[in-house]
Amino acid sequence: RKEVEQDPGPFNVPEGATVAFNCTYSNSASQSFFWYRQDCRKEPKLLMSVYSSGNEDGRFTAQLNRASQYISLLIRDSKLSDSATYLCVVNLYGQNFVFGPGTRLSVLP
Amino acid sequence: EAGVTQFPSHSVIEKGQTVTLRCDPISGHDNLYWYRRVMGKEIKFLLHFVKESKQDESGMPNNRFLAERTGGTYSTLKVQPAELEDSGVYFCASSPLRRDRREKLFFGSGTQLSVL
Numbered sequence: 001r002k003e004v005e006q007d008p009g010p011f012n013v014p015e016g017a018t019v020a021f022n023c024t025y026s027n028s029a030s031q032s033f034f035w036y037r038q039d040c041r042k043e044p045k046l047l048m049s050v051y052s053s054g055n056e057d058g059r060f061t062a063q064l065n066r067a068s069q070y071i072s073l074l075i076r077d078s079k080l081s082d083s084a085t086y087l088c089v090v091n092l093y094g095q096n097f098v099f100g101p102g103t104r105l106s107v108l109p
Numbered sequence: 110e111a112g113v114t115q116f117p118s119h120s121v122i123e124k125g126q127t128v129t130l131r132c133d134p135i136s137g138h139d140n141l142y143w144y145r146r147v148m149g150k151e152i153k154f155l156l157h158f159v160k161e162s163k164q165d166e167s168g169m170p171n172n173r174f175l176a177e178r179t180g181g182t183y184s185t186l187k188v189q190p191a192e193l194e195d196s197g198v199y200f201c202a203s204s205p206l207r208r209d210r211r212e213k214l215f216f217g218s219g220t221q222l223s224v225l
Contacts, residue, residue: 002151032212043200043216044152087152089214096142096165097202097214101151 001026004100006088012106017078021103023071023088032091033064035073037084038102044087047073078107111135113217115201121223127189130220134183134203140212141184142204143176146219147197155199158184159206170195191224198222 006023013019021035033050048055050062050071061074071088088100114133122128134141143155155174156166160181169176173192178184188195198219204212 004151034213043218044214045216046213049213091212093212096154096157096168097212098154099144099152 002101003027003098004088004090006086006100007103008101009103010106011103012108013078014108015078015080017107018074018076019078019105021073021075021086021088021105023073023100025069025071025088025090025098027090027092027098028066028069029092030069030090031093033062033071034089034091034097035060035062035071036087036089036099038087039084044099047086075105078105080107080109083107113201113203113215115199115217115220117220118218119221119223121225122191123225124193125190127187128191128222130186130188130199130201130222132184132186132201132203132217134201135205135215137205138203138215139181139206140204141178142202142214143184143186144200144202145197146200147194152200155186188222191222193224196222196224 035047036044038044050064054063059076063072085102085104087102091097116131141158146152154168157164158178175187200219201217202214
C-alpha cells in the first residue's frame with residue numbers, strides 16, 4: 001500500500017463547478033498535512049496547510065479526519081486558472097515529506 | 110527575497126556520463142531536501158540535509174548518487190555514471206528550522222535531466 005493515495009483522476013469540470021479531492025495516508029503518526037498544486041512543467045507550490053479543525057482560504061476548503069487518516073480539498077466556483085495537478089503531502093515532524101501521486105484537474109470553459 | 114534556485118534547468122547527457130545538479134536554498138533555511146519525479150510517477154524523496162549534515166538519505170536510489178552540502182549553504186547532487194532510468198525532474202526544496210518542527214517546503218523550479 002502506498003503511503004499517500006489520491007483519486008486517480010483526471011477531473012474535467014466546467015467553470016463554476018465545485019470539485020472535491022480525496023487523499024488517504026497510511027502512517028497514523030503523521031503530523032502535518034498540506035495541499036500543493038503543480039502546474040505543467042513547474043515546481044509544486046504550497047496551496048494550503050490542513051489543520052485539524054479544517055480551514056478555508058477563499059474558494060478552497062481543506063478538511064482533515066485523523067481517525068480515518070483522510071484529507072480532502074474542496075474547490076468552489078472553479079476557475080480556468082485552477083487547472084493543475086493537486087498533490088496531497090504528509091509529514092512527520094523532522095522527517096521527510098511524502099507526496100501522493102496527484103490528481104489532475106482541468107477546468108473547461 | 111530570492112527563492113530556491115536550481116541549476117541547470119535542463120541537462121541532456123549520454124548514459125555513462127556524469128552530471129552535477131546544484132541547489133541554492135532560500136537564505137537562512139537550514140533544511141534542504143532533494144526530490145525526484147520520474148515520468149508518470151509520484152514525487153519521491155531522495156535525501157534531507159539539516160545544515161551540512163545528512164539527516165536522512167534513505168531515498169537515494171544507489172551509490173551512483175552523491176549529495177553534498179558543504180558549509181550548510183548550497184547543495185550539489187552528482188550522478189555518476191548516469192543511467193537511462195535516472196531521467197526525470199530533480200527538485201530541491203528548503204524550509205527553515207523551527208522549534209516546533211512544523212515546516213513548509215518551498216521548491217525550486219527543478220532540473221529536467223534526460224539521459225540518452
